[in-house]
Amino acid sequence: MLLRAISLALLGSACAPDASREFAAAETSRVEVEGPVLPLEAPIPGRDYDRAEAALGRRLFFEPMLSRDRSVACASCHDLAAGGDDGQVRSYGVDGRLGSINAPTVFNAALNPVQFWDGRAPSLEAQVNGPIHHPAEMDSDWDTVVSRLTQDAEYQRTFAEVYPDGVTAENVASAIAEFERTLITPNSPFDRFLRGEHGAITAPARRGWSLFREIGCASCHQGRNVGGNMFQVFGVLGDYFAERGDIQPADLGRYNVTGRDRDRHVFRVPSLRNVALTAPYFHDGRTSSLAAAVAIMGKYQLGRELEAEDVGDLVAFLNSLTGVLPSAAGSSGESP
Ligand code: HEC
Numbered sequence: 237m238l239l240r241a242i243s244l245a246l247l248g249s250a251c252a253p254d255a256s257r258e259f260a261a262a263e264t265s266r267v268e269v270e271g272p273v274l275p276l277e278a279p280i281p282g283r284d285y286d287r288a289e290a291a292l293g294r295r296l297f298f299e300p301m302l303s304r305d306r307s308v309a310c311a312s313c314h315d316l317a318a319g320g321d322d323g324q325v326r327s328y329g330v331d332g333r334l335g336s337i338n339a340p341t342v343f344n345a346a347l348n349p350v351q352f353w354d355g356r357a358p359s360l361e362a363q364v365n366g367p368i369h370h371p372a373e374m375d376s377d378w379d380t381v382v383s384r385l386t387q388d389a390e391y392q393r394t395f396a397e398v399y400p401d402g403v404t405a406e407n408v409a410s411a412i413a414e415f416e417r418t419l420i421t422p423n424s425p426f427d428r429f430l431r432g433e434h435g436a437i438t439a440p441a442r443r444g445w446s447l448f449r450e451i452g453c454a455s456c457h458q459g460r461n462v463g464g465n466m467f468q469v470f471g472v473l474g475d476y477f478a479e480r481g482d483i484q485p486a487d488l489g490r491y492n493v494t495g496r497d498r499d500r501h502v503f504r505v506p507s508l509r510n511v512a513l514t515a516p517y518f519h520d521g522r523t524s525s526l527a528a529a530v531a532i533m534g535k536y537q538l539g540r541e542l543e544a545e546d547v548g549d550l551v552a553f554l555n556s557l558t559g560v561l562p563s564a565a566g567s568s569g570e571s572p
């Protein structure tokens with residue numbers, strides 16, 4: 237209870253813009269274990285998944301038929317063998333079209349109460365609509381997807397086994413979302429440390445973890461996913477965008493969803509789990525190293541020029557957040 241009170245107090249501190257308050261408070265009120273960061277568990281506590289739905293969802297995740305020209309699958313941009321993202325600054329969809337924002341990982345996305353950098357999708361199911369229609373992703377539509385899957389005898393049979401109403405847009409989204417609920421990466425060295433295995437992380441990583449809390453990184457990156465559970469402005473104590481230049485619509489963040497001035501440059505705080513595997517960083521993908529990303533956070537979110545040694549310790553801590561991939565994350569479309 238005491239620690240819960242502390243993390244709520246942090247949320248109420250000067251660095252939390254109004255836009256994020258309700259969302260953040262609702263999420264943290266569920267925090268019951270010690271500390272701002274909780275160990276990861278799989279399956280998600282209280283939310284086991286349906287094996288048959290998830291297996292179908294896994295096939296759909298690797299299915300290029302979902303895209304207009306049958307060239308792009310979810311897995312094209314969310315490579316499960318490489319951090320669950322695509323390692324690009326911005327993603328390439330059908331016809332090599334370039335998207336407008338960096339692809340986040342799908343690992344542990346199921347823990348985030350809302351999806352996308354600007355939080356515009358309220359669930360994993362709703363999220364699926366995005367890539368299906370996005371002109372620079374799959375550039376398709378539900379009629380086409382449903383008709384193609386219905387014409388495929390094996391899909392038709394499997395859908396009928398899993399869902400009474402067979403192939404529908406809702407069922408495609410539901411199966412993919414169920415598969416994504418299996419993409420949890422528990423047992424990182426840091427999770428083992430949190431569970432009491434002191435030596436599971438290195439001395440620099442332990443110093444980095446202390447620093448992470450002391451200087452206030454954990455006021456934004458917290459909870460089971462070390463982030464993902466609140467909206468915050470990028471540039472609390474400095475104007476990242478003015479200094480970077482070349483401002484694009486995607487830089488407006490949550491403003492694109494709400495149209496409220498105070499949501500300009502507000503983003504969902506990303507999870508830092510597996511962050512060592514998901515370079516380049518930030519919604520604009522313009523930062524290629526984790527050390528540089530940490531220094532940028534120090535400068536623009538906390539108003540501090542971090543010493544090189546502190547950056548090194550924070551990076552060592554972030555490296556300890558790389559978890560164990562679930563078996564369903566095997567890189568082919570075949571079932572494990
Ligand atoms: C062409 C590349 C591309 C394809 C194909 C693609 N995605 Fe994404 N995905 C992205 C990008 C870019 C974003 C971030 C978009 C944003 O936030 O506005 C994203 C975001 C997401 C997120 C949100 C993660 C988070 O933390 O907010 C999920 C979940 C996701 N994609 C799943 C899928 C699924 C499921 C499919 C297939 C139906 C898919 N993606 C197809 C590039 C892609």
Ligand code: HEC
Nearest residue numbers: 251452453456468470503505506517518519529533534537
């Ligand atoms: C005021 C809230 C806040 C604080 C404090 C904060 N961050 Fe962040 N962090 C964010 C937001 C918001 C983003 C996403 C910015 C964007 O890309 O638009 C982010 C992004 C990141 C990223 C990039 C993740 C990715 O997948 O691209 C890293 C790494 C990171 N933060 C680490 C840290 C560290 C280390 C500290 C402490 C030195 C810290 N953050 C402090 C809010 C915060």
